[in-house]
Amino acid sequence: DVKVTQSSRYLVKRTGEKVFLECVQDMDHENMFWYRQDPGLGLRLIYFSYDVKMKEKGDIPEGYSVSREKKERFSLILESASTNQTSMYLCASSLEQLNTEAFFGQGTRLTVV
Amino acid sequence: DQQVKQNSPSLSVQEGRISILNCDYTNSMFDYFLWYKKYPAEGPTFLISISSIKDKNEDGRFTVFLNKSAKHLSLHIVPSQPGDSAVYFCAASARSGTASKLTFGTGTRLQVTL
Numbered sequence: 001d002v003k004v005t006q007s008s009r010y011l012v013k014r015t016g017e018k019v020f021l022e023c024v025q026d027m028d029h030e031n032m033f034w035y036r037q038d039p040g041l042g043l044r045l046i047y048f049s050y051d052v053k054m055k056e057k058g059d060i061p062e063g064y065s066v067s068r069e070k071k072e073r074f075s076l077i078l079e080s081a082s083t084n085q086t087s088m089y090l091c092a093s094s095l096e097q098l099n100t101e102a103f104f105g106q107g108t109r110l111t112v113v
Numbered sequence: 114d115q116q117v118k119q120n121s122p123s124l125s126v127q128e129g130r131i132s133i134l135n136c137d138y139t140n141s142m143f144d145y146f147l148w149y150k151k152y153p154a155e156g157p158t159f160l161i162s163i164s165s166i167k168d169k170n171e172d173g174r175f176t177v178f179l180n181k182s183a184k185h186l187s188l189h190i191v192p193s194q195p196g197d198s199a200v201y202f203c204a205a206s207a208r209s210g211t212a213s214k215l216t217f218g219t220g221t222r223l224q225v226t227l
Contacts, residue, residue: 004156031212040122042202042219043157050212058214090156094213099145099164099206102215104156 003027004105006091012111019078021108023091029103030096032074034058034066036087037107043090049074050096081112116140117205119218126225132190134221136203139184143205147215148177148188151200160201161188193225 007022031050035043045058047066055066067075092102118137126132144165149157163170163177170177176189203218
């Protein structure tokens, strides 16, 4: 049974803080993703990684960076948090093969005040 | 530029009736389509998928239909149950460089009433 675990369910941070969101998966998946979910906008891809130390920008990478030092762990970094980064953040992982689904973590609700 | 569109933000259906959720896409490179279900404060869970070489896939009460020429897919739930009340996201997959990534629609909130 695939498990994707995000380190926090809820976070409250101040504007300007550096924020780390951590995600770990236990199924040896090659691909890992960070999305944010906002009302009326659905899930939007921030960054994804297809291998250790490899990353690609998604649709909305501005204000974010990522780190993948180990295959099972993918971190999302908000260099200087802003109020417009208040959102639900979702991590996902998938195998690198055709026609396969992604498995999601439980989400982190981040509030920037 | 929304490549995957769910034009109905909400849908209300009586228990026992059919729920039909619709999704349109614009990118002809999408070759695999998925539906996810999401409850509040939880991550999305995979529901059902369909390859672009098929036009129908069925799994219990859930059926997904794909019309490639119209770039349209739909999810049918029959019979609908109160536990089906959730937000449903349509997603489409295409290769991006060395990885396959999913593009999601904006979601449809389904409410199944008693």
